Amino acid sequence: MIEIDGIKKTYKDFTLDCSLAIQPGTITGLLGQNGAGKTTLFKAIMDLIHVEKGKILIFGKDHQELDKNQVGFVLSNTCICEYLKLRELIQMLNAVYDHFHLDHFIEQCKAHHLPFDKKINEFSTGMKAKLNILIALSHEAKLLLLDEPTAGLDVVAREEILDLIRTFMEEDEERCVLISSHISSDLESLCDDIYMIDQGHIILHETNDCLLDEYGLLKVTKEQYQDLDLEYILKTKEENYGYACLSNHKQFYKENYPDIVIEKNTLDILFSMMLGGH
């Protein structure tokens, strides 16, 4: 559904240089620190910035020809037309989108207690985040591009938003979602596929199942480390007890090194090891 092939965008002290592919029917997570290039990537997909090289295909067409009726886009901490009241914004959206579900959208706004006669810039962070998601879900989009949709929200509000995304995917198996977050637990519970980005480069791509089943964190003493076969070790980090080693073949070590403690992988562990290990 989305093919990004070798795009490059250079800023003064940052370069985005990456490739990725997003399949129909999947939720793909983009995990990275603040400033890793997540937002730049989203902006490139939406043709809000000009890339220097590479190509971006969406639904088989160049991204510059993208019909934005087919996309629901959320950018963290920004809202459409913040000087408008919600009531006015709804009228505008109804006129802008080809297939805006007006009644359903109004119902959803009421259900989430969004005030119709208040300007958007007076909304709380949570209200703005919910509004952004509701807009993205309101017009029969086939693709959701969500950049930090849960940033700054409490656990309950985050869960509400994740549920809305899950419902969106259940309604049509051809839909797909690209979601970024630096809150790895959000992505862990939601995504089928995970990309990890750092300093503008994709440093890891795996399915979520593979990451959770096949990756593991080996905790070894310095003596155990000496005898360890390092073939399947991706990253190593020095710790008080010896070394923490990230492996993508934890079964191999389970079978061949029964004395070693192997912790179940989480995205937090993975994130920390991929960025902090060597």
Place this chain on the structure above:
Amino acid sequence: MKGLFIKDYSYIKQSKFLFLFLIIFGLGFSFIYDYHTFVYGYFSVFPSIMLMSTINYDDYNHGFTSLLSLPISKKEYIKQKYCLGLILGLLFLAIAFIISCLSYYRSLHSFQFLNSDLFCGCIMSLMFAYFIIALATPVAIYFGSQKGQLAMMVIFGGIFVMGFIIYFIFNLLGIDLKAWIDTIASSSIPFITLGIVVITAILNFISYQISIKIFNKKEY
């Protein structure tokens, strides 16, 4: 484009008290000083100011990023702004015309003032409004909301200074500019009006093309 008009109408609606104040001030000034044509010049600057304020609203807090993620092309956005400028120009001219008619009628107690000179004057003031729009829109698009207001002040200041310099040079050369303009105007005002309409239309077309280029080049 309908959605963009709804948005801008909602913004402009928020300034309804300012609108009312401007009308009352124009009305008051015309009536108190019996200066019947004052409102044409007075109202001719407001279309551009209102248009620029809608661009500033759009740009507020990364607004263009969100706006351009909707099914709105950059070209469509620019086109709508020039259309809005056209409508605002006509709207303010209509208000100015009503106020000036009331003011004239109050003094003359007849409709003798409704002649070709007045209509040419109306068109000229409208063209002046469109001239400022042609000048200010690419600047507002280029500089955005933060520097845009400063750029506007520089432009308006520049127009004022340029006018003053031209007047000063003509004075130095011993040419009475006002009398010269009056002579030309009285002899062939319909042709001059037509010429100004054509020039303003060309300027707006060029301005529109520049705005599209700037908008396409910018990143959001």
